[in-house]
Amino acid sequence: MSEHERRAENGAAETTGSATRPDPDRAPSRFRLDISYDGTEFQGWARQPGFRTVQGVLEESLGKVLREPVQLTVAGRTDAGVHAEGQVAHFDTAAEVDAGKLVHRMAKFLPKDVRITGIRTAPAEFDARFSAVRRHYVYRLTTAPYGADPLTARSVVACRPVDLEAMRTASHALLGLHDFAAFCRRREGATTVRELQRYDWVREGDRLNAYVSADAFCWSMVRSLVGAVLAVGEGRRTPEWVAGLLAERSRSSSVTVAPAHGLSLVAVDYPADSELAARNAQTREVRAVFDLPRLRRGGAGPY
Structure with a gap:
């Protein structure tokens, strides 16, 4: 035992x-x-x-x-x-x-x-999955010449020096409601349309953190977003290349998925108790029947 x-x-x-x-x-x-x-x-x-x-x-x-x-x-x-x-x-x-x-x-x-x-x-109406309105992730990197510190090596990824401004340009082009199929591993019956609400890069000395928030994320989406923009920072791709990925309708083999251990789910946002039932119904409806034109006119956001 x-x-x-x-x-x-x-x-x-x-x-x-x-x-x-x-x-x-x-x-x-x-x-x-x-x-x-x-x-x-x-x-x-x-x-x-x-x-x-x-x-x-x-x-x-x-x-x-x-x-x-x-x-x-x-x-x-x-x-x-x-x-x-x-x-x-x-x-x-x-x-x-x-x-x-x-x-x-x-x-x-x-x-x-x-x-x-x-x-x-x-409340009985609270659902950890369907009531959520926003999920927040942080991806942690270090550009220190010696790599990740031993005390943080399980949660920080070492990378080469990067062009931070180019990365910010690339990440900001992804904000909003888009089909992120190029960044997702498709699952049967699941939509890849998401509303990316935040994608910021913050440097603190040798540490470089990506803050990513959305109503929801599809499989491997956050690490793919990080991998694509990191390629821009290292000079291997351009911001325009990242923006162009939004036009693709299937997983892009040119996008590198960043290592898992740099990523952490840091917070989940929920509405007031009085709004839980409505949020649950809204989320379930969108997952059942997804209508992108309706979303662009201001309908329910995707899960």
């Missing part, structure tokens, strides 16, 4: 009052989780048989504490190696949960590379 499994078993055996046994006559309550993890040793967020994933570890641990199966719904299904500082998920349970005690108890036996940083009750 691994250290994590022993700690989980011990934690489940404790009776600290963080949760009671589920009551079949009790109406389920919804809880929001705020989550942080180092994605290095995970094969992404989503549960996969035979692989260590963030969802799998969290659901197993929560299930033992709450004494019932737990199914998490998440804001952003991060890829293998990608980190999170502000991931959000929700679950429903008929157990009576003391949120403060549960945060402390989970910290005792979760593995060191994942933490639940906050738990609170949420």
